[in-house]
């Protein structure tokens with residue numbers, strides 16, 4: 558009889574991709590994916606800890622499994638990811654949720670298969686969270702779940718220690734994969750028909766910094782990947798402004814295979830707060846980068862992350878972020894209220910901001926973002942963007958821009974699905990943008 562698995566993923570693309578690896582391991586053991594939790598024999602929670610809200614969501618969902626476990630005693634429940642990696646959390650989980658059978662962390666994801674086999678044999682709960690990163694594990698099974706896009710890790714961990722961020726504590730120090738392994742993986746994926754390849758790292762721009770070879774850089778990696786044959790596009794995330802070099806910007810500008818889409822988290826527009834955040838750049842340097850990107854890549858799509866209510870942030874300092882947003886006019890903004898994280902320096906800083914104030918500030922930013930997005934959508938009229946045809950529809954095709962905006966194309970011509978085209982936006986007043994292939 559077939560056994561089923563269900564993976565619940567929280568958090569960022571890194572976690573989404575790691576769930577693909579968990580799924581790969583489960584399928585190699587003969588499990589099939591269940592479309593609902595109730596049907597599963599194994600449930601895995603791949604967790605996130607970036608903000609307290611993420612943790613609470615996970616605990617709420619794990620808590621509600623108590624009844625399912627009662628009615629299905631053979632159900633195996635596993636938890637992994639950034640939350641289980643926090644000091645003290647595994648002990649808290651075993652106490653509060655004793656029906657969780659397997660707990661592991663971010664550094665030993667590849668051991669999951671072994672833990673599951675052991676548990677099925679012994680029926681003894683397993684808690685194994687490594688506090689240090691090990692060697693990069695290259696030969697993991699994988700079941701990809703993201704359509705025509707494939708995620709590819711290029712580096713793991715983070716050395717930046719932004720004072721608000723828990724990532725360096727739960728994902729360890731920076732480790733880069735070998736360039737030849739990454740290029741080989743991309744080549745394989747392109748041959749399999751994947752159309753966009755998204756390179757993943759906490760800070761892709763510091764790719765190679767941990768390697769004693771000056772040729773191992775992010776710019777060189779991009780250039781090597783662009784030499785591969787095939788009709789595909791490369792995206793990447795996330796970039797740290799302090800490490801984004803002119804060489805990388807030039808490479809994006811010059812290589813047709815690179816999507817003109819850049820996510821460049823600014824976090825704050827105020828120099829004092831940026832310093833307290835340990836971001837290692839100034840508002841002026843950041844705006845210079847934006848200027849360089851816009852002058853070299855005129856149609857670049859830019860997005861950012863922002864934290865409001867960092868400890869001691871005054872109204873004036875917040876307004877520096879607000880005016881920076883007005884100045885840059887991003888295509889996408891992810892704004893978060895500062896959330897104190899266990900063990901980070903910002904958790905212990907004086908002058909924590911009241912949640913009412915944070916809430917009010919985030920709402921002001923969201924209102925501004927909404928207005929700018931509306932204006933920017935209107936400004937797309939008559940501009941040309943690269944799109945990919947995703948499906949046939951009544952009277953033409955549905956498509957997506959490389960930044961993920963939905964587009965419809967009315968045509969009686971035939972095009973292969975998942976082909977790239979340049980398309981001019983001809984109507985911005987409908988619910989979905991209308992474009993014409995040129």
Ligand code: 5AD
Pocket residue numbers: 607608721722723822824862863864893894895896897898
């Ligand atoms: N509180 C709020 N937002 C945070 N982020 C990271 N840590 C925190 C925190 N403690 C945000 C940053 C980062 C994004 C992934 O999450 O903006 O870029």
Ligand code: SF4
Pocket residue numbers: 715716717718719722723724725759760797
């Ligand atoms: Fe966190 Fe800063 Fe590293 Fe990004 S660069 S993962 S925000 S510590």
